[in-house]
Amino acid sequence: MNEKRNIAVIGAGSWGTALAMVLADNQHLVRLWGHKKEQIDEINHHHTNEKYLKNVQLPPRIKGYTSLSEALQGVELIILAVPTKAIREVLGNVQQVQQSPLTVVHVSKGIEPDTLLRISEMIEDVMEGNNLKDVVVLSGPSHAEEVSLRHPTTVTVSSKNMKAAEEIQDLFMNQHFRVYTNPDEIGVEIGGALKNIIALAAGIIDGLGYGDNAKAALITRGLAEIARLGTKMGANPLTFSGLTGIGDLIVTCTSVHSRNWRAGNMLGKGQNLEDVLANMGMVVEGVRTTKAAYQLAKRFDVKMPITEALYSVLFSNVEASVAADALMGRMKTNEMEDLVNILGERMTDE
Helix, strand or coil: CCCCCEEEEECCCHHHHHHHHHHHHCCCEEEEECCCHHHHHHHHHHCCECCCECCCCCCCCEEEECCHHHHHCCCCEEEECCCHHHHHHHHHHHHHHCCCCEEEEECCCCECCCCCCEHHHHHHHHCCHHHEEEEEEEECCCCHHHHHCCCCEEEEEEECCHHHHHHHHHHHCCCCEEEEECCCHHHHHHHHHHHHHHHHHHHHHHHHCCHHHHHHHHHHHHHHHHHHHHHHCCCCHHHHHCHHHHHHHHHHHHCCCCHHHHHHHHHHCCCCHHHHHHHHCCCCHHHHHHHHHHHHHHHHCCCCHHHHHHHHHHHCCCCHHHHHHHHHCCCCCCCHHHHHHHHHHHHHHC
16 A cells, blocks of 8 residues: 655645545545635635535545645645646745755646746746755646546656656556556647647637537647647657547547637637636636747747637737638648658657
């Protein structure tokens, strides 16, 4: 039997709470940190988190904290479950109160605009020196709503230190929550981040009423686009055929649980971006990631027509239907060219 540990989950949103439940089911003592006192009081007194997980009862092993120093006392492992834009601020606060080097498991999916750092690179940038032991990424097709109901779910963990990844695999693994390992940290992070762009676009397609043919094409070509950029950045192209590639892409582009799909759907129906984000009430990572991916495409000289079209909708006030028509009117090409080019680049690198 695995050692039972004190673990801090930083971020009491839907995903952080759902993962806290998995850890509690595995008999670990979980400290769930959030900055809203009324939310933490609800978690401690009623064992619920209704804003994020409706009608879900939390295990009593989960204890809520608003004090970061109390949540981290005696803890050597944290699950970082905050939006990409909050990571630097939260980790800066963590550094001020942490007592020992930490292993950080990040479960967010995004890329930082302008710096163009992956989340693991952001963590290393903030927590340099002796404050950081290992960074592990956990990603894959997983809606918090379904994980909290203990529906079967599979995810992937990756790290530069695969022993650390295997430790996290053991930490989370149970009969409902299956965890695979993958040594391709870059591919796992890029697949998890960029699928949100395609999910936004899929929501727009549905909002426009374009049907299943169009969405199937979008998902397929979106995967090719993700693989093109990811491979240029050093990822293994085979990663994108796995859970953090096509798996995450399918679930995020086709489910009403997906906040990125929902946001895109509202955009497709004619709402403006500001109203959509205000109505969502939760962070839509795909918006920031679209900006970052657009910048990465320029840096690596990679063709990303779906990303470019979505960027024009989000940041240049181009109507969604106009952007979709522009995609369909692109110059003709051979579908197999992408695969040949990706594999060719991979073989050249090796």
